Amino acid sequence: MNRRIIRTLVALCIMVALFAPGTVFAGGASETQTYRITAGIGLNDRSAQYESLEFFKELVESRSNGRIQMELFHSSQLGDDREMMEALQRGEQEMTCPSTAPIAPFVPEFAVFDLPFLFPSYEAADHVLDSHIGQSMLDKLSDVGIKGLVFWENGYRHLTNSARAVRTPADVRGMRVRTMENPLHLDAWRAMGANPTPMAFGELFSAMQQRVVDGQENPWGTIYLQNFPEVQGYATDTGHIYSPFVLMIGKGYWDRLPADLQKIVMDAAIESRTFNRELNRRYNEEYLEQLRDVMTVVELTPQQRQQFQDAVQPIYRQYASVVGEELLRSVTAMIDEFMANN
Ligand code: TK8
Numbered sequence: 001m002n003r004r005i006i007r008t009l010v011a012l013c014i015m016v017a018l019f020a021p022g023t024v025f026a027g028g029a030s031e032t033q034t035y036r037i038t039a040g041i042g043l044n045d046r047s048a049q050y051e052s053l054e055f056f057k058e059l060v061e062s063r064s065n066g067r068i069q070m071e072l073f074h075s076s077q078l079g080d081d082r083e084m085m086e087a088l089q090r091g092e093q094e095m096t097c098p099s100t101a102p103i104a105p106f107v108p109e110f111a112v113f114d115l116p117f118l119f120p121s122y123e124a125a126d127h128v129l130d131s132h133i134g135q136s137m138l139d140k141l142s143d144v145g146i147k148g149l150v151f152w153e154n155g156y157r158h159l160t161n162s163a164r165a166v167r168t169p170a171d172v173r174g175m176r177v178r179t180m181e182n183p184l185h186l187d188a189w190r191a192m193g194a195n196p197t198p199m200a201f202g203e204l205f206s207a208m209q210q211r212v213v214d215g216q217e218n219p220w221g222t223i224y225l226q227n228f229p230e231v232q233g234y235a236t237d238t239g240h241i242y243s244p245f246v247l248m249i250g251k252g253y254w255d256r257l258p259a260d261l262q263k264i265v266m267d268a269a270i271e272s273r274t275f276n277r278e279l280n281r282r283y284n285e286e287y288l289e290q291l292r293d294v295m296t297v298v299e300l301t302p303q304q305r306q307q308f309q310d311a312v313q314p315i316y317r318q319y320a321s322v323v324g325e326e327l328l329r330s331v332t333a334m335i336d337e338f339m340a341n342n
Helices: 003-019 048-063 081-090 108-114 122-129 132-144 183-191 201-209 220-225 251-256 259-292 302-312 314-323 325-341
Strands: 034-040 068-073 146-161 215-218 234-250 296-298
Touching (some): 034 048, 081 146, 108 132, 108 325, 122 234, 132 234, 146 251, 183 234, 215 234, 220 259, 234 302
Antiparallel strands (some): 146 215, 146 234
């Protein structure tokens, strides 16, 4: 190959390295090349999710000796969950960590994790999410330009509202409940008798403040740390859905990372998963106690909770074909086996 062509190819490689999104070219051989990761989330910087991102950042920056540099953004500064996932696909942002619900429009099978009352315990959720089933779901994200690293935890979701104490589905009738942008969530609240509205998380507080919606549903830590008691007087421990988060990175960016940095990122993701779950569970427990001082918190009796479970049971039949009969059967079988043996 003649010298002119080689020069052209080398120049092209340097141009790509210099201007590829997320990469800072520090000159010299590739081992001195630094990689900039911009990570955005929707929750604020008091959340367990943001503290877990800081933990992850410290691990990858220290273990890569600064070859990876992370910049963190919170409170939907970079957009809502859907917009940030699209930015990963376009290579305009490197990492985000949405709930599984807004992922379902990208990969329909993810709706399986939002089936109401699917996970009877934290341990059952961890068992399924960290199994080959969870890994197969993370791998499906590669088909839409995203590398799913690990599952973190959003947590069990509970209803809050500004209108009245809710003890049975009858109390929810006609209530304008904000849901995540996912048809399963909408159908689940319709089955409970509510009048649901899909909305990005970043718009929720002002919508509650202006009484555009009556209520919403999120884990206790989010309810407290996002100051929802300022605009919501009532809470009910429905625990109707266990929400996982997915820590994810743009597939194109991931593929450009050298193998040693990929390992540092993946190892840090796995360590941060343990950190995140422990912190999130502690926060949800602690902040429920704080919420009792500032809201009317209804604790459902087993009979009252059963009424909510009965109301949403049709969702399983309705969504079996959406998530896939085989996947639904595998998930429920794994949960049943785990609960029988633990
Ligand atoms: C934050 C959201 C939030 C979720 C929601 O970006 O939208 O209600 O529970 O945690 O992902």
